[in-house]
Amino acid sequence: MLKALKMLENKKAPFLWPEAWPHFAWGSWLLTAPSEVNTGGGRVIDLKEGFKGPLELHQALLSCKPKLSLLDLARLWQQSQEDPSLAQDLNWTELVNHCGLRSGESLTQVLESLLKTPASFQTWSEEKQLAPRDLNLLLSFESEKDKSPDLVKTWENLLDKLAETSTSKSTGVKIMELGGELLLMGKQLPSWSHESPEHFARDLERVRFPLSHQSLEAKNQELKQWAWPSRSSGRWLRQGDELLMEIKILAPHGEELKKRLDQMKSLLEGQNG
Amino acid sequence: MAESGPIISKSQQDLEKLLDHFDRVYIDRKSENSPLARRLESLFPADKLEWVDSRPHPQIRGEMSSGEFARSKRQLYVTEFKGQFFKRCPGAKPGLACCNYFVLNWGQQCDMNCSYCYLQSFLNSPVLTLYSNLDQALEELRQLGKSLGEQSLRVGTGELVDSLSLDPLTLFSHELMAFFRDTPRWTLEFKTKSDFVHQFLDVPHEGNVIVSWSINPQAVVEREEQGTASLEQRLQAAELCLSRGLQIAFHIDPMIWHPEWKENYAALVDEVAARFRPGDLPYLSLGALRFQPEQKAMMRERFGMKSWVNQGEMWPGKDGKLRYPLELRQEMFNFVLNRFKEYSPEWKVFLCMESPETWLSTYTKAPQQVDSLAPLFDQGVSRQFRKALKRSQADTNSASG
Numbered sequence: 001m002l003k004a005l006k007m008l009e010n011k012k013a014p015f016l017w018p019e020a021w022p023h024f025a026w027g028s029w030l031l032t033a034p035s036e037v038n039t040g041g042g043r044v045i046d047l048k049e050g051f052k053g054p055l056e057l058h059q060a061l062l063s064c065k066p067k068l069s070l071l072d073l074a075r076l077w078q079q080s081q082e083d084p085s086l087a088q089d090l091n092w093t094e095l096v097n098h099c100g101l102r103s104g105e106s107l108t109q110v111l112e113s114l115l116k117t118p119a120s121f122q123t124w125s126e127e128k129q130l131a132p133r134d135l136n137l138l139l140s141f142e143s144e145k146d147k148s149p150d151l152v153k154t155w156e157n158l159l160d161k162l163a164e165t166s167t168s169k170s171t172g173v174k175i176m177e178l179g180g181e182l183l184l185m186g187k188q189l190p191s192w193s194h195e196s197p198e199h200f201a202r203d204l205e206r207v208r209f210p211l212s213h214q215s216l217e218a219k220n221q222e223l224k225q226w227a228w229p230s231r232s233s234g235r236w237l238r239q240g241d242e243l244l245m246e247i248k249i250l251a252p253h254g255e256e257l258k259k260r261l262d263q264m265k266s267l268l269e270g271q272n273g
Numbered sequence: 274m275a276e277s278g279p280i281i282s283k284s285q286q287d288l289e290k291l292l293d294h295f296d297r298v299y300i301d302r303k304s305e306n307s308p309l310a311r312r313l314e315s316l317f318p319a320d321k322l323e324w325v326d327s328r329p330h331p332q333i334r335g336e337m338s339s340g341e342f343a344r345s346k347r348q349l350y351v352t353e354f355k356g357q358f359f360k361r362c363p364g365a366k367p368g369l370a371c372c373n374y375f376v377l378n379w380g381q382q383c384d385m386n387c388s389y390c391y392l393q394s395f396l397n398s399p400v401l402t403l404y405s406n407l408d409q410a411l412e413e414l415r416q417l418g419k420s421l422g423e424q425s426l427r428v429g430t431g432e433l434v435d436s437l438s439l440d441p442l443t444l445f446s447h448e449l450m451a452f453f454r455d456t457p458r459w460t461l462e463f464k465t466k467s468d469f470v471h472q473f474l475d476v477p478h479e480g481n482v483i484v485s486w487s488i489n490p491q492a493v494v495e496r497e498e499q500g501t502a503s504l505e506q507r508l509q510a511a512e513l514c515l516s517r518g519l520q521i522a523f524h525i526d527p528m529i530w531h532p533e534w535k536e537n538y539a540a541l542v543d544e545v546a547a548r549f550r551p552g553d554l555p556y557l558s559l560g561a562l563r564f565q566p567e568q569k570a571m572m573r574e575r576f577g578m579k580s581w582v583n584q585g586e587m588w589p590g591k592d593g594k595l596r597y598p599l600e601l602r603q604e605m606f607n608f609v610l611n612r613f614k615e616y617s618p619e620w621k622v623f624l625c626m627e628s629p630e631t632w633l634s635t636y637t638k639a640p641q642q643v644d645s646l647a648p649l650f651d652q653g654v655s656r657q658f659r660k661a662l663k664r665s666q667a668d669t670n671s672a673s674g
Contacts, residue, residue, distance in 0.1 A: 105338035136570035139339075140578070184578035209586040211530075212598050241588040241596045 058095035074111035113138035124163035167197040178204035229263035284471040301352035304405035350400035358410035386499040394568030431464030468502040468510035485522035490537035526560030551619035
């Protein structure tokens with residue numbers, strides 16, 4: 001009797017094994033179908049002996065699916081915790097190392113937390129190939145589950161919304177970081193109804209970093225009072241921990257540019273003096 | 274004679290606190306005959322002690338979980354150190370103004386729990402390690418001393434481990450102070466957040482030992498520096514050291530922004546200025562909160578978002594560390610600096626781990642140009658030391674090769 005690996009459950013293409021291909025197994029573990037029924041009663045090839053020599057379970061698994069996602073690993077980890085025979089057959093450390101990760105408590109805690117998030121978010125995290133560091137915030141909500149169920153619900157809604165709006169990886173991770181921290185600080189999130197994810201991320205940043213935002217706004221208000229030369233403008237931008245001034249000068253030719261640069265110099269000297 | 278009663282009693286209390294703190298003590302068999310191993314064996318109950326042939330918990334490697342990190346603070350491991358003990362302070366990097374500080378690491382990990390501690394992103398060992406071969410570290414220093422001739426040098430021990438929080442257990446202070454008695458041109462600095470000073474108050478010294486405290490307003494201590502001595506305890510310990518002819522210094526570092534930061538840092542400066550004179554302290558350093566982005570997750574998990582450190586508005590600086598916005602740092606530094614100067618222009622205050630830009634905005638000149646601070650930033654000494662260090666390394670390599 002073959003046992004299926006749960007990592008393939010509820011997966012959409014391209015994670016499914018092509019129907020026309022024969023299925024592979026390693027000993028009693030079916031590697032390429034979510035359940036034995038899905039093999040359609042066709043031929044199953046045992047990779048335990050391999051084609052070029054014996055394979056260990058993790059090697060056989062990786063030969064069928066060379067790139068495992070965090071969700072795959074999370075499901076495998078969970079199954080190995082529930083089924084001692086899988087824990088015995090699978091060299092978890094080697095498997096994880098092969099995926100460029102380091103086995104340990106910090107990884108397994110992230111994997112366990114991932115499986116507790118909404119299904120839509122799990123799929124999004126897989127599509128966007130999130131790394132464990134992108135999901136660290138999940139751990140901070142683990143301790144809130146008993147204390148503040150409403151807070152956790154709001155957090156899960158945010159994760160669900162990320163998946164629903166097909167947010168890009170970088171914006172999604174930023175929204176998770178900023179939104180998650182604000183929730184943990186007990187702050188209200190700005191509404192996210194029709195705005196783009198990028199717009200929402202900017203709104204979150206304004207709420208998360210109010211002092212930085214206020215000082216940037218104040219500086220820019222000051223700039224508006226300046227007597228700018230014709231067709232020139234300036235604004236302050238935050239670059240890392242610094243505020244930098246960006247100046248734009250439009251000029252039809254070199255002579256005019258020189259004139260406006262001189263005017264700009266006088267303007268700046270006047271401000272500094 | 275009248276003083277010896279309470280001093281012994283406090284010293285014993287400090288020791289007992291530490292004996293209670295550790296759940297387990299592992300001693301490498303190779304360290305069996307070291308003074309440290311023998312002392313710990315005599316102090317700890319047998320059921321806490323275990324003799325081992327290699328580092329405990331070998332399965333824990335690389336990045337630790339927050340739970341593993343917290344547990345590592347309660348497990349002591351004594352072993353020999355195989356590398357080079359003596360190195361330059363991490364502030365000595367391009368882009369940061371450095372103050373000629375050199376560090377001697379005799380262990381790693383700390384028994385206290387500061388929310389901002391950089392060890393959270395630095396350490397990958399599941400045990401608090403103490404090195405049993407301090408004699409080799411001192412030999413390394415001796416060799417360096419030969420190359421340096423008459424140059425002066427500041428040596429600190431509080432980089433990877435608090436200089437004094439474990440000292441009632443190790444008594445390393447005794448060996449270090451004895452060594453520095455023979456090298457009076459060098460300065461030894463203990464840097465701590467504990468008030469464990471009683472164990473070395475009677476050790477003779479040549480006046481070249483500085484005991485320094487990282488200090489913060491009591492509100493910050495309570496919220497962000499768990500397991501450390503209170504501000505009052507630190508200041509009392511400083512007064513006691515001063516009364517015994519030891520030099521003292523304060524590091525107001527890391528300054529932590531919080532809604533009442535001005536009131537609290539003003540009160541801190543007032544307290545220092547009321548209890549000490551500028552001449553009592555060779556220097557006083559200021560630094561603002563900074564940490565590696567990688568440690569943010571662990572900080573958040575361990576201390577939650579109610580922590581002022583975790584709530585901070587942090588942005589990546591040029592060195593990659595997360596820092597407060599430059600304009601806020603400048604405001605905080607200026608505030609404290611001006612408060613000290615209101616009391617006396619003689620307070621020698623310098624900025625720690627800051628960019629030359631921040632120096633210029635605070636002092637309007639580079640550190641080497643500030644009269645009261647120039648000796649701390651003598652680049653000639655620094656260059657000469659680096660050459661000596663290289664020579665010593667080359668000698669060691671050729672000897673071992």
